Amino acid sequence: METRQFFKNSEVGLLIHNEGCGRFETCDVHGNRVNGVEVEKKCNVVLDSCTVHDNGQIGIHMHNNSQMVLEKCEVHANDIAGVQVAMSSKITATHSNFHHGKTGVIMVESGGGTFEHCNFYENSIYGICLKSNANPELHHCQMYKNKGSGVHAADRACGSFEQCGMYSNGAAGVSVKAGANPSFQYGRMHGNSQDGVVLYAGGSAEFEHCEVYSNAPHGVEIKEKSSGTFRHTAVHTNEKTGVYLHESGSGTFEACDIHHNEIYGMVVESGSTPKVHTTAVHANKQAGVYVYSKGLGTFEECDIHTNGLSGFAVESGGEPMVLKTKVHSNKEAGVYIYGEGLGTFDDCDINNNGLHGVEFKSGGDALLRGSRVHSNKNAGVHTHENARGRVEQCTVNSNMLYGMAVKSGGNPVVTATEFRSNKQVGVYVYADGGGRFEQCRVHKNGMYGIEVKTQGHPVVRDTKIEKNKKAGIFVHDQGTGSFEGCRIARNEGYGMVSKSKGQPTAFRCNIVENKAGGLYMNKGGGGTFEECEGQMQNCAKNKSGGSVPTSPGAGLSGATAKFAAQLKSPFKSKSSTTGWTASAPSQQLAAATTSPTTSAPLMIDDADIDDSDDEKPEMKTYGMLIGSCNISQMLDIQK
DSSP: OBSOEEESOSSEEEEEOTTOEEEEESOEEEOOSSEEEEEESSOEEEEESOEEEOOSSEEEEEESSOEEEEESOEEEOOSSEEEEEOTTOEEEEESOEEESSSEEEEEOTTOEEEEESOEEESOSSOSEEEOTTOEEEEESOEEESOSSOSEEEOTTOOOEEESOEEESOSSOSEEEETTOOOEEESOEEESOSSOSEEEETTOEEEEESOEEESOSSEEEEEOTTOEEEEESOEEEOOSSEEEEEOSSOEEEEESOEEEOOSSOSEEEETTOEEEEESOEEEOOSSOSEEEETTOOOEEESOEEEOOSSOSEEEOTTOOOEEESOEEEOOSSOSEEEETTOOOEEESOEEEOOSSOSEEEETTOOOEEESOEEESOSSEEEEEETTOOOEEESOEEEOOSSEEEEEOTTOOOEEESOEEESOSSEEEEEOTTOOOEEESOEEESOSSOSEEEETTOOOEEESOEEEOOSSOSEEEETTOOOEEESOEEESOSSEEEEEETTOOOEEESOEEEOOSSEEEEEETTOOOEEESOEEEOOSOOOOTTOOOOOOSTTTTTTTOEEOBSSOOOSOSSOEETTTEEOSHHHHHHHHHHBOOTTOOOOOOOOSOOSOOTTTTOTTSOEEOOOOBTEEEEOOEEOOO
């Protein structure tokens, strides 16, 4: 039937039922009180180049296993829906438009079918709405400028959308709830007013090779125990956050690219648990990933880089698990744990960040394990403001200032970690910083291995402090610290320096083979040293020709000495005419030696020596005087 009008009927303009069939071309169906076209009970109808509009309820209503083909049709301005497909009916629509109604197409009760090259636009609610096990396929379709969502799925609906666009809608590009699970391939969700994609109230969806961009406020929002799967999908340039998970949202992100969002790349909060794998999160204006308020999640083999603040920020009980991930080139800290933030960072590579590699602050207490922290602009690891933090089996190297800095109540626990080749200090503890360092190796740093000052008070056990450019350990300006069972060797300066009221405690330490000498105290520096051992190296005659030991124990009979009292006089004396003398150390040693059954710490204070450069090897220094110690090096005097 061609070029007919079906209009202003009391019920339905065109009714096909009871297995009826027919083909209608260039027909105009409009102004009917209920439905424009109704097809029911296994009918098979074709509408070609028809217009169905301004009907009182539904433009085309299909139900009871009916089938229909729409070709080049215009379905618009119907009061409830342009098309409703229900009760296992199937529609095939090509090059057709559904617009200016309440909803362009509604599919319910296992309705299905195929839409190709169709447009769903400027409807007052949804472009297309799927409910109650509906399961259509859409290819190369566009859903745009609808006042609600472009695509809405609920109540166990499914559906497949391939190479479709959902854009400029008044709500979300795609909204999914209540057990629905549609899938999208090569889709574009952009310019929507309330998220590119929102999954809520138990909804789920799958997205593959999609692009979600320029939406307000978020690219993807997952909440209320909903879940999504995103593979090879780009989420970028959204007005707030690329991906926002909250209220126990979850989801899987694989090989995605989340970038250039106005605030965060990804936010995880309130019990949400995403799984993020091989995903890049970069160039977002603030943090790349922000986990807080008991947010969780697993991030594995990701690349977090060039974000405007931190790469990874965690606070308020957030506790992500981050595995084998690169965190680099962010403008501030690579990883920022603060405000009671938690989490585990395992086998990560954290490098070239604009501030610190890892920063623990304000009660932050994450675990950094088996990771490499290097080439950051300030410290590799910075712990302060009563933060804790655990660092295990890591390598912290080649940072521009410090390997690790601890201050203002920071109290990290560091075990089996290597600090090497940092430009200034391997471990720097100051301003009431603390911490426990066990079985570490601190070596080849540009200045000191460990520096402690201004009430810094670390505990260092069973640690090797070697081959640093200046002193192995430098304690000054009222710094303290306990060093137990450490090996302090082969440093370019002294093994240990204490000055300006520094008060270290060393117990059973081995301080040997340091180029400038073993122990150097000046300007009120002191300390307690028990059961330590030092060895003399490279001794020679002094300026006045006095006798100086040239092998371990020479001139001291391999003395094992215990000191009954603290030595307050200078350990070395200086001659105004002949320079340093070799006799003063042995004279003081004899005066202070007691029986092996008594013991007291040695303190050397206010030494009258030139301290213009405490670390120059040419300084004339003593080796060590230590309570209950094996002293085989007493002098290291350059010719």
